[in-house]
Amino acid sequence: MKKIDKKIIFIVIIMALFGIVMIYSASSIWAEYRYQDAFKFVKAQSIFFILGLFIMFFLAKIDYKIYSKKANMILFVCFLLLVLVLIPGIGSIRNGSRSWFGLGGFGIQPSEFAKIGLIIYVAKYLEKNNRIMQDIKKGVLPLILVIGVFFLLIMLEPDFGTAMVIVLTLVIMIFISGVKLSFFVKVGLLGLLGIVILIIIAPYRMMRIVAFLNPWSDPLGSGYQIIQSLYAIGPGGILGQGFLKSRQKQFYLPEPQTDFIFSIISEEFGFLGILIIAFFFAYLYYRIIKTSLKSPSLFGKYLAFGLGTGIIVQALLNIAVVIGLLPVTGVTLPFFSYGGSSLLVSLISMGIILNISKNN
Amino acid sequence: MFYNNIHTRIRYVFLVVLICLIICIAKVFYIQVFSYQKLNTLADALWSRKLPIMADRGEIIDRNGKVLATNITTTSLVVIPNQIKDKELTAQKLSEILGTDYDDMLKHVSKKTSIERVHPEGRQLSYEVAEKIDNLKLDGVYLVKESKRYYPYNNLLSHVLGYVGIDNQGLSGLELYYNDYLTGEDGSIKYFSDGKGHKLELAEVYEAPTSGITLQLTIDLDLQLAVENELENAIQKYEADGAIALAMNPKTGEILAMASRPSFDPNNYQDYNTEIINRNLPIWMTFEPGSTFKIITLTAALEEKTINLFEGTFHDSGSVNVDGATIHCWKHGGHGTQTYLEVVENSCNPGFVNIGFTLGTDKLMEYINEFGFGKKTGIDLNGEAKGILFKKEKMGPVETATTAFGQGVSVTPIQQIRAVSAAINGGYLYTPYIVKNFLESETKSLIKAINPTKEKKIISDETSSLVRFALENVVAKGSGHNAYIENYRIGGKTGTAQTVENGIYSSSKYILSFVGFMPADDPEIVVYVAIQNAKNVVQYGGTVSAPIAKNIFKSAIDIFDIKPSKDVIPKEYTWLDTKYVILPDVVNMNLDEAKKALKGFKLEYSGNGNTVIYESPKPGSYVKETSTITLMLN
Numbered sequence: 001m002k003k004i005d006k007k008i009i010f011i012v013i014i015m016a017l018f019g020i021v022m023i024y025s026a027s028s029i030w031a032e033y034r035y036q037d038a039f040k041f042v043k044a045q046s047i048f049f050i051l052g053l054f055i056m057f058f059l060a061k062i063d064y065k066i067y068s069k070k071a072n073m074i075l076f077v078c079f080l081l082l083v084l085v086l087i088p089g090i091g092s093i094r095n096g097s098r099s100w101f102g103l104g105g106f107g108i109q110p111s112e113f114a115k116i117g118l119i120i121y122v123a124k125y126l127e128k129n130n131r132i133m134q135d136i137k138k139g140v141l142p143l144i145l146v147i148g149v150f151f152l153l154i155m156l157e158p159d160f161g162t163a164m165v166i167v168l169t170l171v172i173m174i175f176i177s178g179v180k181l182s183f184f185v186k187v188g189l190l191g192l193l194g195i196v197i198l199i200i201i202a203p204y205r206m207m208r209i210v211a212f213l214n215p216w217s218d219p220l221g222s223g224y225q226i227i228q229s230l231y232a233i234g235p236g237g238i239l240g241q242g243f244l245k246s247r248q249k250q251f252y253l254p255e256p257q258t259d260f261i262f263s264i265i266s267e268e269f270g271f272l273g274i275l276i277i278a279f280f281f282a283y284l285y286y287r288i289i290k291t292s293l294k295s296p297s298l299f300g301k302y303l304a305f306g307l308g309t310g311i312i313v314q315a316l317l318n319i320a321v322v323i324g325l326l327p328v329t330g331v332t333l334p335f336f337s338y339g340g341s342s343l344l345v346s347l348i349s350m351g352i353i354l355n356i357s358k359n360n
Numbered sequence: 361m362f363y364n365n366i367h368t369r370i371r372y373v374f375l376v377v378l379i380c381l382i383i384c385i386a387k388v389f390y391i392q393v394f395s396y397q398k399l400n401t402l403a404d405a406l407w408s409r410k411l412p413i414m415a416d417r418g419e420i421i422d423r424n425g426k427v428l429a430t431n432i433t434t435t436s437l438v439v440i441p442n443q444i445k446d447k448e449l450t451a452q453k454l455s456e457i458l459g460t461d462y463d464d465m466l467k468h469v470s471k472k473t474s475i476e477r478v479h480p481e482g483r484q485l486s487y488e489v490a491e492k493i494d495n496l497k498l499d500g501v502y503l504v505k506e507s508k509r510y511y512p513y514n515n516l517l518s519h520v521l522g523y524v525g526i527d528n529q530g531l532s533g534l535e536l537y538y539n540d541y542l543t544g545e546d547g548s549i550k551y552f553s554d555g556k557g558h559k560l561e562l563a564e565v566y567e568a569p570t571s572g573i574t575l576q577l578t579i580d581l582d583l584q585l586a587v588e589n590e591l592e593n594a595i596q597k598y599e600a601d602g603a604i605a606l607a608m609n610p611k612t613g614e615i616l617a618m619a620s621r622p623s624f625d626p627n628n629y630q631d632y633n634t635e636i637i638n639r640n641l642p643i644w645m646t647f648e649p650g651s652t653f654k655i656i657t658l659t660a661a662l663e664e665k666t667i668n669l670f671e672g673t674f675h676d677s678g679s680v681n682v683d684g685a686t687i688h689c690w691k692h693g694g695h696g697t698q699t700y701l702e703v704v705e706n707s708c709n710p711g712f713v714n715i716g717f718t719l720g721t722d723k724l725m726e727y728i729n730e731f732g733f734g735k736k737t738g739i740d741l742n743g744e745a746k747g748i749l750f751k752k753e754k755m756g757p758v759e760t761a762t763t764a765f766g767q768g769v770s771v772t773p774i775q776q777i778r779a780v781s782a783a784i785n786g787g788y789l790y791t792p793y794i795v796k797n798f799l800e801s802e803t804k805s806l807i808k809a810i811n812p813t814k815e816k817k818i819i820s821d822e823t824s825s826l827v828r829f830a831l832e833n834v835v836a837k838g839s840g841h842n843a844y845i846e847n848y849r850i851g852g853k854t855g856t857a858q859t860v861e862n863g864i865y866s867s868s869k870y871i872l873s874f875v876g877f878m879p880a881d882d883p884e885i886v887v888y889v890a891i892q893n894a895k896n897v898v899q900y901g902g903t904v905s906a907p908i909a910k911n912i913f914k915s916a917i918d919i920f921d922i923k924p925s926k927d928v929i930p931k932e933y934t935w936l937d938t939k940y941v942i943l944p945d946v947v948n949m950n951l952d953e954a955k956k957a958l959k960g961f962k963l964e965y966s967g968n969g970n971t972v973i974y975e976s977p978k979p980g981s982y983v984k985e986t987s988t989i990t991l992m993l994n
Contacts, residue, residue: 029554176369231406233391234399247407251555271392278385282378289374293367305370312377319384323391 004060005357008287012056012335012350015280016049016343019261019336026249026264027257027338041257041338048340052347059351060358067352068299071124075146078117081110082153091157095330099157109341111154111162115169115310116345116352118150122170123302126177130298133177140179161331165317169310173302212327222328225260228253229322232263240270257338259330262322277336285312291357304356307349408550408565409474411438414506415544417528418572418801420521422581423614425804429511429521429535429626435490436506437482442556443500444469450498457492458482469500474553480526484508509535514625516588517579519640520618520741520794523626531629532638534575534794537742541798544572571801578614578796583607586915587617590889590908595621598894598904601869604641604773606888607912610781610877612812613790615739616885617912618642643737643744646770647890650857651707651839651901652780652875653766657715658704658830659783660727663823666718667700669830674703680710683757687713690856704830705838707854709765716764717757724760725752730818731779732789733771738813739792747771766855777888780875783827784851784883787819832880836929842906843876844931845913846982847924851883852876852909854901859893869893874905878913879925887912928982943989945979946972954991962988969994 023045028038037043067074081101085091091098092107100107125143126133133139147170154163175184199206215223215230232248235241246267249256256264265273288308295301311334318333320326332342391399414436420429437454444450451466458465460481468478477483483506485493490503509524522533530539547569552560591603600621607617620641624632639645661667678694680687689695689709695702703711716724728734734749748770750759762768774792782789791813798807831851834840840852855873858865873890877883889905889912897904916922946954954972955963961983967973974992977983 172373176366176373178365178369230391230395230399231403233388234395235403237392237396237400247403247552247554247560250560252406266388266392271389274385274388274392278381282381285374285377289370292370298363298366301366301370305373309373309377316377316380316384320380323384323387325384325387 003358004354005287005291008284008291008350008354008357009056011280011284011287012347013053015284015335016052016347019343020045020049022261022265022268022336023257023338025244025246025268026261029250030255030257033251044340045338045343048343049347052344055344056347056351056354059348060354062351062355064300064303064352064355064359065297067120067303068124068127071121074117075121078110078114079150079153082114082150085110086153086156097157097159099154099159099162107340109162109339111157111159111166112341112345114150114154115162115166116307116348118147118166118170119173119306119310120303121146122173123299123306126173126302127297127299130177133174133179136179136183140174140183143174159330161317161329164329165310165314165331168313168317169306172309172313173306176305177302212324215324225254225328226322226324229260229263230324232256232260232267233323236267236270236273238271240266240268240273243268258332259318259337260322261337262319262333265336281312281315284308288353291353291360294360295356296360300356300359304353307353311346311349407552409440409553409559410548410550411475411502411504412477413504413547413549413567413569414528415546415569416507416571416801417509417524417544418542419574420534420542421574421576421799422579422584423577423616423796424581425576426581427512428517428577428579428581429509431507432510434484434486434506434508435503437478437485437493438502438504439469439476439478440500440502441469441471441473441476442553443559445499450501453496453498454478454482454493454501457489458485483526509626511626513581513585514627515623516581517584517619518623518626519620519637519642520577520579521626523629523637532743533640533741534577537740538575538795542572542575544801545570573807574799574801574804575795576797576799577794578609578612578616579618579794580616580919582919583912583916584617584619586919587619587912588623590911591619591621594891594894594904594908598891598897600891600894602641602645602892604645604888604890604892605908605912606642606773606777607916608777608781608792608886608888610785610790610883610886613778613781613792613814614796614812615792615794616916618794638743640741640743642773643739643741644772646745646747646772647859647871648769648857649766649771649776650855650871650873651766652776652853652855652873653769653771654704654707654712654764655780655783655827655831655853655875656728656731656733657712657719657724657764659731659819659823659827660724661715661719662826663727663819664719664723667715669701669704669826670699672700673697674700674708674711674714676703676706676708676710678710680713680761682713682761685758685761687761701830701833705834707834707839712765713761716760719764721752721755721760724764725749725755727818728763728769730789731782733769733775733779737772737774737778737792739774740794744774745772747775766857773888773890776873776875777886780853780877780888781883781886782818784824784831784877784886786821786824787817789815789818791815828877828880828883831877832929835876835880836931839900839902840874840876840906841931842902843874843910843913845878845910845917846931847928848878848913848917848922849880849925849928850876850878850910850913851880852906854906855890856899856901870899872899872901872904874901874909876906876909876913878916879922881925881927884920884922885913885916887916924981930982941983941985943975943977943979943981943983945975946991947975947979948972951991951993958989960985962986964988964990965993966990967993 024042027041031040032038092100092102094100129139151163211218211222215226246264253260292301292304314331315334318331332339334346416431421427447469451469455462455465458481522535524535525531530536547567550565587605594603603621605619622636624637675697676694678689695706695708736744797809828851835843835850835852839854843852857871859869871890871892875888877886887909889908891904894904944957946957949972951970971994972991973994976990
């Protein structure tokens with residue numbers, strides 16, 4: 001038995017702490033204005049961070065093979081939660097989607113937890129059926145069906161961003177299981193065809209795409225957020241405006257502590273800050289991939305890879321959106337953005353990965 | 361083997377993830393480095409709000425630096441609606457002080473705009489009102505400097521200066537013509553605000569306004585004052601409908617004075633009829649010049665040598681028949697046999713018909729064109745007229761005859777003074793101009809000087825000096841004698857033209873004009889005067905306009921320090937005139953001898969001696985026969 005991967009613990013704690021500092025910088029003015037408490041978001045995030053750390057260290061001790069046994073049950077609980085959250089009165093609406101359980105002032109997002117549940121389930125499925133994965137009908141299709149159900153449930157909230165992260169992560173997991181490349185090419189072409197058909201049916205979607213390519217075509221509507229984000233990133237320059245000196249957080253960027261925290265980091269620390277953030281994510285992912293490659297069990301490989309990829313996919317999606325490479329979808333930047341569920345789930349993932357690394 | 365397959369694909373995924381991350385970083389680099397300028401400028405515009413500070417308009421000064429148009433500093437009310445918490449209270453207080461409608465003010469302070477100027481009721485506030493507002497110390501209420509145009513001499517030079525609107529934009533005259541020069545660049549106080557429009561605790565940036573360029577005119581304020589005064593008197597005395605006066609330097613084309621009646625006060629231009637404001641008569645009004653136009657006919661004939669001023673004679677029977685039409689001389693019964701010099705002195709119409717015919721239609725019209733009639737002079741003012749000439753190909757003998765003595769053509773005063781200047785300055789046609797220099801507003805240092813622009817030489821120096829001689833005789837001996845000033849050489853020509861009303865000549869309304877220059881041997885100033893529809897007076901230019909020109913000349917003598925001349929042509933007297941004699945020199949004579957020499961004069965003495973040591977006026981000058989002579993005795 002090897003030792004736990006301390007480098008992962010180290011990098012995760014640094015990222016989360018940096019995140020809390022940036023949440024203070026980004027949110028204090030908004031929090032002061034809205035709640036008369038500049039530290040409101042910092043306090044909440046810190047509580048989740050400490051809680052998350054405990055969970056992470058706890059899970060690092062729990063043998064990951066237990067998830068394989070409990071995979072179906074975990075998925076079923078996730079399914080139940082996703083159904084419950086859609087019921088008015090139980091689930092509460094935030095930013096236009098019914099995706100929250102209010103829990104004594106804090107919010108829990110079931111779709112975040114479903115992400116882990118699905119990754120565990122898919123990891124187990126791929127381990128068990130690795131002989132038949134070459135057979136699309138017998139191996140891949142049933143899995144696609146399960147994923148499709150969850151995708152639909154999340155889209156009912158609707159939470160397009162999280163749904164995208166989950167589907168992308170699971171598809172990548174299926175990809176590494178050895179399914180023929182031609183299958184993905186076909187699915188890709190099908191998807192492209194679908195998009196074309198959707199545009200032909202409703203040409204306004206083309207406008208959306210144009211608006212994202214050139215946000216200045218509709219500066220007060222669909223282009224507003226991305227323009228405000230670019231106004232933060234651009235003036236940041238190489239070295240940034242300096243810590244706490246962001247101007248775009250002064251009510252220009254809506255809720256800068258969540259989805260657009262990357263913009264505020266760019267504004268205050270410039271390109272240099274972005275290089276450091278990118279390095280953190282690349283290094284973390286590298287350590288996780290290493291853990292996955294070294295894992296003797298197939299389930300461990302899939303699980304570590306899936307959990308790590310889930311985080312990196314979400315990070316890339318978030319960054320691509322705020323810098324204008326993708327249309328606005330609304331996902332958080334793992335470890336940095338404000339959001340209890342997001343941070344908890346990220347730390348839970350890390351806990352599981354740490355245990356896998358321990359068993360290598 | 362199977363694991364290898366998985367491991368390979370995991371590595372591929374890692375590679376793709378890294379590439380995606382690098383693409384993102386590259387994009388961030390692009391945004392922060394290549395789009396930096398553009399985004400920073402755009403974002404700066406988003407973050408910053410500007411309180412405007414109005415620039416001073418450039419001053420307008422006369423040729424000696426005396427101020428004709430300046431600015432007075434007032435304040436203007438500006439509100440930033442986002443910074444106003446209690447809109448009702450603010451609106452109520454402001455409307456109370458300004459005495460305006462509460463609902464109106466509420467609209468201003470609630471407007472969805474970053475910055476709102478309270479227009480027009482909050483513009484150009486007096487000090488007292490501004491102080492009251494300032495004392496309230498209301499949030500989001502600002503008083504910014506605003507300058508208001510001010511013309512210290514009110515009606516003086518009003519048509520030339522023009523006036524400005526509420527936003528200090530030039531609307532007529534030089535204010536309009538040189539608006540781009542006079543307009544300064546507004547400054548601002550730039551402060552930074554958050555997304556809700558609240559002021560942030562960041563340093564304010566002050567951008568100082570730049571004042572407009574100062575215009576220095578060719579106008580001489582003192583002469584202009586004298587001219588305005590003369591026109592005012594004329595209007596009072598003759599109950600005239602209108603009056604025009606122009607003074608120009610014939611050697612450069614500089615306009616020294618330009619005035620007309622009716623005039624207006626540009627400080628309160630709203631109180632006047634737009635026709636009065638917009639018509640700058642000296643350049644806008646066209647009318648038959650009458651006899652002043654004969655100068656052009658004379659000049660052409662002298663240059664072409666078709667007449668001999670001294671030896672040629674013409675017999676005037678009182679009228680002349682041209683192609684069946686009878687043209688009368690203004691003097692009933694005619695002037696009899698005259699030399700051509702006398703024809704000029706008498707302003708004899710049949711004589712000028714004769715001169716016109718010696719030239720022929722083509723030559724006459726060629727000179728009229730060369731002297732600049734029928735087209736704009738190019739003076740730096742808007743609203744200039746061209747005038748109307750006969751078309752050469754449609755001219756018969758009658759048209760040629762009337763043109764020769766100034767009827768049937770229509771010209772502007774500025775064309776006339778310019779043409780006469782060319783006739784007497786050696787033959788150069790200058791473009792008249794009013795702005796002499798562009799000066800820097802603070803230091804008054806020269807930015808650009810305007811040089812006189814002259815066209816080609818039209819006539820020879822000899823011709824020009826003959827014209828001067830002839831016109832000097834007109835003043836000394838002929839119809840222009842009312843412009844005569846003792847000891848000064850003045851040349852000139854009178855003009856009396858019937859006004860055209862509804863296409864026919866009016867039998868009672870005349871424009872009485874005079875154009876003259878001084879000193880006649882080397883002219884420094886040309887003066888043109890026209891009085892429209894003078895009442896209760898003999899309708900001759902010599903009676904009404906020549907005395908006005910004389911007074912203007914007298915002022916010019918003092919202002920420009922013009923020296924008396926030696927070889928003055930003595931004035932010829934009519935029974936109406938007082939006689940002038942040369943004052944004998946009695947200095948160094950004893951008292952008795954002096955009394956004998958000064959027989960006929962009234963004498964005053966100063967001192968008790970027996971020898972004359974000083975005589976006033978100076979010996980040798982022309983004095984009235986019975987005037988008082990002061991002798992200083994030893």
